[in-house]
Amino acid sequence: MVRFLKRSYIYLVFAFLYMPIAVLMVYSFNDSRSRGMWGGFTLRWYVELFQDRTIMSSLYSTLFIGVTSAVIATIIGTLAAIGIHNSRGIQKKLIMNVTYLPVLNPEIVTAISLMILFVFTKVRLGYLTLLLSHITFNIPYVILSVLPKLRQLNKHLYEAALDLGCTPAGALWKVIIPEIMPGIITGLLLAFTLSIDDFVISFFTTGSGVSTLSITIYSMARRGINPKINALSTIMFTFVLLLLIIVNIRQAREQRKGRNGKNGQKRQMDALRTGFGGV
C-alpha cells in the first residue's frame, strides 16, 4: 500500500513534467489555430515549419555554433585541465576559482559582461561574438569533466612513456589523451548540449541578422502562440528521445558483454550529468 502511494506520487510528478510536452505534441497536429478546439489532424504546421526561412537558417546557425564551439572548447579545455592538474598551490586555486565564475554566475551576468566587452572593443556583434561567447561558457564544463579522469590517472604512465623514449608531446598524445578520453567525450557532449540549449548568453551577444533557434523561438513566443513552434518542439523532443534510447541500448549491450558493471553505471551517471547540463 505504501509502495503504491509512493509510486503514484512519482507518477503524478511525471505527469506534471510531461503534460506540457504532450499537449504541445498533440496540438502540433491540430488543424485549427485556436487552442482549445480540435480541428482535425493535419501536417500543415510541419510543412510550414520547413518552409520557414528564419527557422531553418537559425537551425543551421545553432548547429554550426554548437559543433564549432564544442570542438574548440574541448581542445582548449582538455589542454587546460592537463595544465591545471599539474600546477600547485595558489596558482591552481586562483585558476580554478576563475574557472568556476562562469559556472556560478547567473547567466545574465556572464551575458552582459561579454556584451560590454564586445561593444567596448568595437567587435561587431554577430557570428564571431556568438562563437567566442559559446566557447567561453563551454570551457569550464569541459575542464570540470576532464579533471576527475586525470585524478584517476596513474601518474607513472607518463614517466614510463618518457623512459621508453617518447617525447613529452608524444607521451601526451599517445598515453594521456587515450586514458582520459571518456572525460573528453563527456565534456564535448556537454558543451554541445549547453551550446544548443543556450538562450540568455546568445541573446545578448548576437547582432542583427544572426539568430539561433532559441532566439527565434523567444521572439516568436513573445508574440503569442504559433503552431509552427509546436511542430518544432515535437521534432526536437522525438529526436532527443531517440538519442537517449540509442545510448541506453548501447550501454545495456555493453554491460551484457560482460564489461564490469561499475564502469557502465559510472557512464550512466555521466550520461545523466550530460543530460542535466542541458538545462
Next chain:
Amino acid sequence: MKRSTLFPYLIWMVLFIVVPMFLVLYYAFTVPTESGATWSLENFARFFEPIYLKVLWRSLRLALFSTVICLIIGYPAAMVMAGNAFERKSVVLLLFVVPMWMNFLLRTYAWLTILERNGVINVLLANLNLPSLNILYTEGAVVLGMVYNFLPFMVLPIYSVLSKIDRGVVEAAGDLGANSLQVFAKVIFPLSLPGVVSGVTMVFMPALTTFVISRLLGGGQFTLIGNLIEQQFLVVGDWGFGSSISVVMIVLILLSMAIMSFFEGEEKDVALW
C-alpha cells in the same frame, strides 16, 4: 608533465572572463561626465529608489516562493526515488531528466498553450460548465513556470545525497528504538542537508535572475531583477545601472556559495550538480 598546455586557456580566461568582469565593475562604479567618467556610487544609490526596491522585493518573493514549492514537491520525490519503490531506479531517474533535454524556452512556451484564455485548462472548465480562470500573465503563472523549469535542480542533488546514506545508520536508529518519523527527523533529514542546501541554491539563484519566464508567462508586467538588467542593457542603454544590479547579483551568489560550502564541507565534485 608539462604545464605549458595551460597557456591557451590562461589567455582565453583573462580575455573573456577576467576583463569582462572588471568592465562590469568599472561601469557599475562610474558615472559618465562630459570629460569621460568619474568614480561614483550613484548607480547603487538608484537601486534604493522605491520602484526598484519593489522589483527587488518581488523577485525575492517569487524566487523564495518557487524554491519552497520545489522543496515541498521535490524532497518526497527524491526520497521515493532513492528508496526501493521501483525496481529499475536508473530508468526512473532517466525519465526525470528527459524533459530537461527539451529546450528551456520550449518548455516555458508549452505552458502558454495550457494556461491561455482559450487554452486547455479553460476549455476543460468550459466543458464542465465552470467559469474560466485567468492564470496566464499572473504572478501564479510565473511561479508555476519557475517550479516547472527548476524542479529537477532541487530533486537531483537531494537524490544524490539520499542515495549515498549508509543503510546501516538508518537501521541502527530503528534498532535503537526510533520510530520512522524520528528516524527521518533525526537521521535522514540532517544527513540530507547538504543536498537540500545545494538544491535550494540551485533553484533560488536562477529563479531570482530569470527574465524569460517572467516575460513569457508574466506577459512583461511583472518586472523581475533579470528583466531590469535586460532593459538597462537592451532598451534604456544605461550600462552603469545595469552593471550595478549585476554586481549586487554576483555578491549575492558569492554569499550563497559561502553558505553552501560551509554546509557541504569537502565534497567539491558535487558542486557541478
